[in-house]
Amino acid sequence: MMDRKKILFVINPISGGKKKTSFNKQVLEVLDLQKFNPTFQQTTKPNHAFELGKTAVVENFDAVIAVGGDGTINELGSALVGTNVPLGIIPEGSGNGLALYLGIPLNETSAIRRINRFDIVEVDSGMINERPFFNIAGLGFDASVSDRFANDSTRGPIGYMRSVINVLSDYKPCRYTLTIDDVVYEREAFMISVANSPQYGNNAYIAPNASVSDGLLDVCIVHKFPMYILPMMIYHLFSKTADQSEYVEIIPGKIIKIERDSEGPVHVDGEPIQMEGILNISIKPSSLKIIC
Structure with a gap:
């Protein structure tokens, strides 16, 4: 019998507000234990x-499995x-x-x-000030929402929507x-998302044409818009038509620098991090192997 592959399941017990007991x-019931030896x-x-x-990696595992959300995936992807x-x-x-984009059930x-x-x-893989990201990194409104959500006791979509509403009430572009x-661009923006894959999650597409295998990042600039347009902006997100909105500008690139007035929150695959005012962003093509 051939040697079984050693695979490590790394489980985030609190991700998504779901118990994983x-x-x-x-x-052990579903995995092919003739092929795999799980830890x-x-x-x-x-x-x-x-x-x-x-x-x-040091212990020569054949694969590592992230059992969690985009934050867990980011940590493990950064290691691998x-x-x-x-x-x-x-x-x-x-x-x-990222899982939805890759077709993982x-x-x-x-x-x-x-x-x-x-x-x-x-x-x-994207890099933002030397930190890897695999889905989307962003600043502005969505980074402020991620920052608020990280401190909310309610996980899942309800907690996230509450954070959106709280930040929206007093957010300034x-x-x-x-x-x-x-090429240099001066912009006043509601938020900027740098997308390696098309969607944040929950089928909300900020960069409908982004691809994790094209060697490019899509810089999505959401311009200041009147609040009465918000329902239409949400419609664009969930209908994969954000690139058709007059308030959204998408510029693909490989080497990106974003300068802002001061340091502040940036979300890296949904996890909020305080970063400097100058953000240096680049792409590392074909740099992470994923089982899908």
Whole structure:
């Protein structure tokens, strides 16, 4: 009998507000145990998934599986980027943007079955001030929402919508200087999203034509818009037509610099981080292997 592949499941026990007490048992029932030898670890603190991913590379695991949301995926992807160890995804977050784009099932059992196939694709990674991202990084309104949501006791879509409403009530657009592949743009923007894949999650598409395998990032500039337009903006997001809005400008690029007046929150795959006023952003083509 051939050697079984060693795979590590890294489980975020609080992602998406879902309990995962029976997850290990489910894996042992669904995973092909003739092909795979699973190990399980739960995260207990921020950046723990990154540490576990780094250790798994050193210990020669054949794959590491993120059981969580976009934040867990980001930590593990950051540990595995540039290595030959592929990342698997069991989507358990509030948005699951990257998983939805890659066609990974949201159903746990179906997602575990997908690992049995062990089909691997290579995807691009974005870098923002030396921090990797795989889905979307952004600043402005959505970064402020992520910052508020991170401190909300209610997880899932309800908590997220509450954060949106709270931030929207007093948010003011900001001025930015963007340099995209040596072309300079001065813009006043409600928010700026730098997209490696098309959607935030929950099928809300900010960059309908973005691709994780084209060697480009799509810089999505959402201009200041009157509040009565908000329902139409939301419609564009969920109908994959954001690029058709007169208030949305999308510029693809490889080397991007965004300058703002001061430091502030930036969301990196949905996780809020305080960053400097100058953001240097680039793309690393085909730098992460993903099981899908």
